[in-house]
Amino acid sequence: MKKLILFVLCALSGLVVSAQSRWGITPEGGFAAVNRVGMGSSWRAGVKVGVGVSYQFEPGWIGLKSGLYYANRGYSLGDYPRTTESATYVLKEMMTGGITQHFLQLPVMADFSWKVSKEVRMHLAVGMYAGVSVKNDTNWGSSFTMGYSKEPQALGKYVKSTGLGYSYGYGHSGYDEAESADHPFRDVNSFDWGLTTSFGIEVNNWVMNLGYDLSLGDEGGNYKIDGDNFSLYEVRSVGANYNTMSLTVGYKFKL
Secondary structure (H helix, E strand, O other), rough: OHHHHHHHHHHHHHHHHHHHHEEEEEEEEEEEEEEEEEOOOOOOEEEEEEEEEEEEEOOOOOEEEEEEEEEEEEEEEEEEEEEEEEEOOOEEEEEEEEEEEEEEEEEEEEEEEOOOOOEEEEEEOOOOOOOOEEEEEEEEEEEEEEEEEOOHHHHOOOEEEEOEEHHHHHHHEEEEEOOOOOOOOOOOOOEEEEEEEEEEEEEEEEEEEEEEEEEEEEHHHHOOEEOEEEEEEEOOOOOEEEEEEEEEEOEEEEO
């Protein structure tokens, strides 16, 4: 009887240990490359860092992955020529700007894995993510301005344009912020969602993941930018916004 009780206790303890080892927590971080869809802009460097949570089902080839991650992405617009003219002056500007959003992302993925050797395991995860931008860094203004007066007696005075001061008859280089009605980043949504996938290798609890995110969330209201001999109009809706490639490294703690 004592042997039977001892056997049952050993079996139960083994089951508990086995169940616990299916859970994993993986702090990880790395770099990202972000590309804005449809804007013709180049890839921009980004960051991805966070903590992943995983659970491995029996028989061991499928599991769930989630976690909480910080990621940033954005893009730039410009240079767009714009001329502002009144009865007394003319301003010629090059409008430019950009946006960077700082997201907290929650992915939910099915994780398919297989052993290559005793110490090495490969992972392929596919799923979706939801994200909230905790901060939007935006700028929109003139990267170069040249103003001149139609009235010679006004030379040396200042004129106001979109809340900024410019000197008659002189060029101005640098960057001025313009809070104008055509600011393209004013009403951008803070919520995002999309598709996510990753391919990774686990060696003695060290994990390296190559990930891809496709942002699909509605970014907010439409916007229009008018300038000299051009007009840029974008309809914002649900659709592809960003391609994001990431490479992260972390360590998996098995619970």
